[in-house]
Amino acid sequence: MGKTGRRIESHRIRCLSRLKMFLLAITCAYVSKTLSGSYMNSMLTQIERQFNIPTSLVGFINGSFEIGNLLLIIFVSYFGMKLHRPIMIGVGCMVMGLGCFLQSLPHFLMDRYEYESTVSVSGNLSSNSFLCMEDRIQIFRPTEDPSECVKEAKSLMWVYVLVGNIIRGIGETPIMPLGLSYIEDFAKSENSPFYIGLIETGAIIGPLIGLLLASFCANVYVDTGFVDTDNLTITPTDTRWVGAWWFGFLICAAVNVLTAIPFFFLPKTLPKEGLEDDADIIKNDKKEKQEEVKKEKAGITKDFLPFMKSLLCNPIYMLFIIISVIQFNAFVNMLSFMPKYMEQQYGRSASEAIFLIGVYNLPPICIGYIVGGLIMKKFKITVKQAAHIGCWFSLTEYFLYFLSFLMICDNSSIAGMTTSYKGTQQDLHAENAILADCNMDCNCPTNIWDPVCGNNGLSYMSACLAGCDSSVGLGINMVFQNCSCIQTSGNSSAVLGLCDKGHDCSMMLQYFLILSAIGSFIYSLSAIPGYMVLLRCIKPEEKSLGVGLHAFCTRVFAGIPAPIYFGALVDYTCLHWGTLKCGESGACRMYDSTNFRYIYLGLPAALRGSSYIPAFSILILLRKRHLPGETAPAGTVLVETKFTGKENECKDMHQNSKVLNDDELKTKL
Numbered sequence: 001m002g003k004t005g006r007r008i009e010s011h012r013i014r015c016l017s018r019l020k021m022f023l024l025a026i027t028c029a030y031v032s033k034t035l036s037g038s039y040m041n042s043m044l045t046q047i048e049r050q051f052n053i054p055t056s057l058v059g060f061i062n063g064s065f066e067i068g069n070l071l072l073i074i075f076v077s078y079f080g081m082k083l084h085r086p087i088m089i090g091v092g093c094m095v096m097g098l099g100c101f102l103q104s105l106p107h108f109l110m111d112r113y114e115y116e117s118t119v120s121v122s123g124n125l126s127s128n129s130f131l132c133m134e135d136r137i138q139i140f141r142p143t144e145d146p147s148e149c150v151k152e153a154k155s156l157m158w159v160y161v162l163v164g165n166i167i168r169g170i171g172e173t174p175i176m177p178l179g180l181s182y183i184e185d186f187a188k189s190e191n192s193p194f195y196i197g198l199i200e201t202g203a204i205i206g207p208l209i210g211l212l213l214a215s216f217c218a219n220v221y222v223d224t225g226f227v228d229t230d231n232l233t234i235t236p237t238d239t240r241w242v243g244a245w246w247f248g249f250l251i252c253a254a255v256n257v258l259t260a261i262p263f264f265f266l267p268k269t270l271p272k273e274g275l276e277d278d279a280d281i282i283k284n285d286k287k288e289k290q291e292e293v294k295k296e297k298a299g300i301t302k303d304f305l306p307f308m309k310s311l312l313c314n315p316i317y318m319l320f321i322i323i324s325v326i327q328f329n330a331f332v333n334m335l336s337f338m339p340k341y342m343e344q345q346y347g348r349s350a351s352e353a354i355f356l357i358g359v360y361n362l363p364p365i366c367i368g369y370i371v372g373g374l375i376m377k378k379f380k381i382t383v384k385q386a387a388h389i390g391c392w393f394s395l396t397e398y399f400l401y402f403l404s405f406l407m408i409c410d411n412s413s414i415a416g417m418t419t420s421y422k423g424t425q426q427d428l429h430a431e432n433a434i435l436a437d438c439n440m441d442c443n444c445p446t447n448i449w450d451p452v453c454g455n456n457g458l459s460y461m462s463a464c465l466a467g468c469d470s471s472v473g474l475g476i477n478m479v480f481q482n483c484s485c486i487q488t489s490g491n492s493s494a495v496l497g498l499c500d501k502g503h504d505c506s507m508m509l510q511y512f513l514i515l516s517a518i519g520s521f522i523y524s525l526s527a528i529p530g531y532m533v534l535l536r537c538i539k540p541e542e543k544s545l546g547v548g549l550h551a552f553c554t555r556v557f558a559g560i561p562a563p564i565y566f567g568a569l570v571d572y573t574c575l576h577w578g579t580l581k582c583g584e585s586g587a588c589r590m591y592d593s594t595n596f597r598y599i600y601l602g603l604p605a606a607l608r609g610s611s612y613i614p615a616f617s618i619l620i621l622l623r624k625r626h627l628p629g630e631t632a633p634a635g636t637v638l639v640e641t642k643f644t645g646k647e648n649e650c651k652d653m654h655q656n657s658k659v660l661n662d663d664e665l666k667t668k669l
Contacts, residue, residue, distance in 0.1 A: 034206025042214035052586030059563030066559035068169025090263030095171030097256035102164030106157035107246035132442035211358030218243035219351035236349035328558035330604035368524025390530030
């Protein structure tokens with residue numbers, strides 16, 4: 001008996017250690033996948049500038065992750081449970097690593113990044129050809145050399161980023177459903193929520209690390225180590241600046257591959273936690289699982305159509321899907337283009353914008369999820385109460401959101417574009433306003449974006465258009481003098497870059513960030529109660545298909561199209577497009593910040609406003625409707641079953657789904 005007891009004890013320790021090993025591994029997998037997702041989302045602006053492509057195309061690249069995810073979601077949902085789940089998760093992590101590596105590959109296949117400029121970066125100032133000079137031949141013309149145009153066609157290498165993002169989406173597919181089901185199958189019912197909470201923590205840490213990594217990479221020049229950065233005439237705040245976007249993808253690839261290794265050493269099945277010392281229970285449990293698997297195999301096609309019909313005829317479920325699709329459209333747009341909005345509206349660099357998003361938005365979301373979960377547990381919230389909590393918290397945040405329309409900055413004052421050369425406001429789309437009497441004879445290029453800031457506080461598209469005829473210094477420290485268009489009492493001069501938007505605009509940014517932090521906290525309080533309604537409004541046997549169909553709809557109707565149409569609307573607000581060597585348009589250099597604001601803030605407001613119509617309809621339907629998940633009134637103790645594994649089924653499913661919902665939001669971050 002002593003030997004038998006020791007054998008059982010050692011078996012228990014070994015099994016528990018394997019379960020905890022899997023828990024650690026799946027938590028790291030969540031960190032790595034959300035790290036990659038948040039980094040990709042933060043590098044959209046850098047990719048746009050590197051390949052000189054419009055924002056709508058960048059939105060398509062961003063949505064391609066969802067396309068890859070959809071390719072395998074059905075296979076994983078129905079057949080993943082029957083395969084070796086840890087190995088499938090490990091393979092998924094390896095595939096994600098491959099996708100991240102492909103995304104970085106264009107940097108090593110393309111030539112060095114060349115930004116449009118009228119200023120020589122070689123330091124040879126013997127010829128001030130970029131300054132105002134009368135009676136000279138215009139030298140800034142599009143190239144007519146076919147070889148140069150062919151060389152620039154390599155910008156099509158953004159396809160590598162697109163394909164890599166699709167592959168990353170394919171690799172991410174098995175991690176969430178198979179990882180959570182593995183925990184659910186082999187952990188105690190009372191331990192399962194705690195384990196899922198640890199996994200959720202990894203899903204929060206990942207985006208935070210991803211944003212910090214993106215902030216660092218965006219501040220490092222893309223070709224650092226290959227070019228002399230002292231000769232650069234741009235800074236991270238310039239819209240021509242491209243950070244080392246490729247470097248972060250290599251780090252993400254390495255992290256994903258490393259997190260895959262432990263899964264290949266984990267078993268396909270484990271004894272149920274807490275039942276390892278009872279051989280009869282283990283034997284019976286295995287038989288039950290085998291019978292369930294047989295039933296699942298026989299009922300996949302048999303039950304699919306009846307379940308689908310039941311879900312499609314469930315009014316609360318269908319209304320919830322409509323709400324999710326509309327809300328996801330709004331939030332995908334806001335999260336994807338938030339760094340660009342902060343750059344254009346408040347004049348911040350991409351690096352600083354990404355860092356501020358991570359600091360101000362992620363911690364409140366994390367706290368909100370924890371507080372929301374504690375409220376649900378402490379007060380034993382019913383489904384109908386959860387529906388009201390989710391709706392009214394969300395509505396409160398929605399009304400608070402409108403304050404962001406007051407936290408604005410004016411367009412940058414650029415002579416010939418947003419203001420006249422005398423400093424007065426003008427029509428943003430006025431033709432032939434780039435040239436004025438002060439620079440008419442300078443033979444300046446009117447399509448090259450190389451802004452300078454005059455000592456009169458007004459910006460100009462180039463030193464030539466400012467009428468400057470001499471310069472001193474090198475690189476970013478270059479100073480232009482004797483500028484005929486800069487009207488000041490003393491010596492007229494200019495420096496590289498747009499003029500700063502001032503202290504008032506900086507304060508507006510602080511108010512905007514504080515408001516977004518408060519809004520993130522309030523909305524995160526409503527997320528968990530809202531998702532609880534989804535799970536409890538459908539029958540227990542339909543939960544798997546119901547959650548899968550919900551994820552499918554949000555990806556197809558929100559995750560994929562939203563960045564594309566939103567990017568196209570953002571392109572519509574562009575005031576000045578970059579110019580390629582062949583004379584074609586590149587990435588946008590300057591947006592109309594007023595119209596950009598109306599689209600960035602107004603469109604999500606309109607979408608979210610329309611989502612409250614089905615939300616209130618759900619509240620009305622819930623008044624007299626008995627939900628399938630509500631088998632007992634609040635406070636009633638459920639009858640314990642033989643293995644106590646069924647006791648907290650609804651609670652566990654709620655915890656499971658909470659992670660599913662959180663994962664979708666954090667992946668977008």
